[in-house]
Amino acid sequence: MERRRLFEVMLFACLFVACAGRELKIKDDQSSVYNSTLAKILVEYTAAVYTADLTSLITWTCSRCIDMTVGFEVVEVVVDVQNCLQAYVGVAEDLNSVIVVFRGTQEHSIQNWVEDLYWKQLDLNYPDMPGSMVHHGFYSAYHNTTMRPGILYGLQKIRKLYGDMQITVVGHSMGGAMAAFCALDLKVNYGAQDVQLMTFGQPRIGNSVFSSYFKTYLPDAIRVTNGHDIVPHLPPYYPLFPRKTYHHFPTEVWLHDIGLGSLVYKLETVCDDTGEDPSCSRSVIGNSISDHLVYLGVNLQAETWRSCGIVTDTNMKKYQSDLYGNFILLRDPNASILKQSAAEVDDSSSLQGS
Numbered sequence: 001m002e003r004r005r006l007f008e009v010m011l012f013a014c015l016f017v018a019c020a021g022r023e024l025k026i027k028d029d030q031s032s033v034y035n036s037t038l039a040k041i042l043v044e045y046t047a048a049v050y051t052a053d054l055t056s057l058i059t060w061t062c063s064r065c066i067d068m069t070v071g072f073e074v075v076e077v078v079v080d081v082q083n084c085l086q087a088y089v090g091v092a093e094d095l096n097s098v099i100v101v102f103r104g105t106q107e108h109s110i111q112n113w114v115e116d117l118y119w120k121q122l123d124l125n126y127p128d129m130p131g132s133m134v135h136h137g138f139y140s141a142y143h144n145t146t147m148r149p150g151i152l153y154g155l156q157k158i159r160k161l162y163g164d165m166q167i168t169v170v171g172h173s174m175g176g177a178m179a180a181f182c183a184l185d186l187k188v189n190y191g192a193q194d195v196q197l198m199t200f201g202q203p204r205i206g207n208s209v210f211s212s213y214f215k216t217y218l219p220d221a222i223r224v225t226n227g228h229d230i231v232p233h234l235p236p237y238y239p240l241f242p243r244k245t246y247h248h249f250p251t252e253v254w255l256h257d258i259g260l261g262s263l264v265y266k267l268e269t270v271c272d273d274t275g276e277d278p279s280c281s282r283s284v285i286g287n288s289i290s291d292h293l294v295y296l297g298v299n300l301q302a303e304t305w306r307s308c309g310i311v312t313d314t315n316m317k318k319y320q321s322d323l324y325g326n327f328i329l330l331r332d333p334n335a336s337i338l339k340q341s342a343a344e345v346d347d348s349s350s351l352q353g354s
């Protein structure tokens with residue numbers, strides 16, 4: 001008994017010393033890119049995108065549209081029925097930021113989706129970034145669907161109404177992968193100045209060359225991982241094949257618990273700038289789906305897996321805007337819900353400040 005207690009005290013002391021540097025980093029370093037309060041707020045925004053009832057989403061009355069997100073003004077909901085994708089855009093005046101949130105695919109069960117992740121190939125050259133490889137499917141989910149023109153349309157509309165604002169892009173799981181491609185696109189192709197990215201439980205999306213480019217454009221990007229969440233471990237990382245392997249972009253923030261007897265400490269470890277810090281989520285086995293579905297105490301489960309599960313009332317059905325049934329719902333802050341077709345988006349216009 002005595003010995004056990006002594007051991008625990010020593011373990012605690014060791015942990016304290018070992019972790020002190022990182023913990024101090026969070027609290028003392030003003031330039032630190034990670035803000036845990038902001039992460040909690042953004043995970044709540046991310047949870048809301050899983051709302052199936054679009055009417056309650058666009059009016060921000062959904063059951064997840066609560067707590068620290070109260071007062072949010074949704075401007076647009078983008079729905080790609082064909083590919084089962086969903087996103088929304090709006091303005092959080094308290095954060096002084098536009099928020100763009102992506103939901104991932106949900107046409108299969110999450111187990112099937114995770115199993116497929118093992119086999120994703122690096123099969124596309126990212127445009128204009130020599131040596132940069134990404135997964136075609138992740139790239140296309142943002143670039144070759146209603147998502148991209150839809151989001152850009154919403155951002156241009158917000159810019160007209162509110163002027164230049166910071167743009168915060170977030171997403172969970174597959175939605176995190178799309179959020180990453182979106183944030184990069186806004187920087188690279190649209191000259192947006194102030195773009196922040198935070199993803200939760202995001203899979204790897206490209207190789208190490210891509211990650212280096214990514215870091216240059218989005219040095220403050222945060223990739224939150226949780227405990228044993230399996231998805232950030234996929235597609236696999238093979239350190240012995242640096243040219244061929246997937247490689248995460250930095251900076252990972254690993255949420256994990258340390259148990260000391262009956263006490264559990266929650267740690268938020270800010271990881272190194274390589275993207276593949278061996279002492280963060282890579283130090284444990286990625287074997288948990290439940291750790292994938294709850295981040296910072298917020299449930300990120302879809303209301304309806306296995307089906308696209310998009311519910312609109314008959315009033316909204318008539319706003320479907322293209323051949324495939326994809327549509328964009330726009331909400332004028334002063335008016336009722338209006339319809340705009342994605343085709344109206346002028347691809348050449350810029351988001352850059354004048």
Ligand SMILES: *[C@@H]1O[C@H](CO)[C@@H](O)[C@H](O)[C@H]1NC(C)=O
Pocket residue numbers: 035036037038095
């Ligand atoms: C963290 O973010 C919250 C919400 O945006 C903000 O109120 C707070 O000042 C931020 N904290 C720091 C240390 O920047």
Ligand SMILES: *[C@@H]1O[C@H](CO)[C@@H](O)[C@H](O)[C@H]1NC(C)=O
Pocket residue numbers: 140144
């Ligand atoms: C984009 O999607 C269409 C069908 O949705 C497909 O035919 C086309 O090959 C895709 N293009 C790329 C570059 O993936």
Ligand SMILES: *[C@@H]1O[C@H](CO)[C@@H](O)[C@H](O)[C@H]1NC(C)=O
Pocket residue numbers: 161332333334
């Ligand atoms: C909404 O109404 C207010 C007051 O009438 C006006 O100042 C503002 O420009 C309007 N906003 C939009 C988007 O029309």
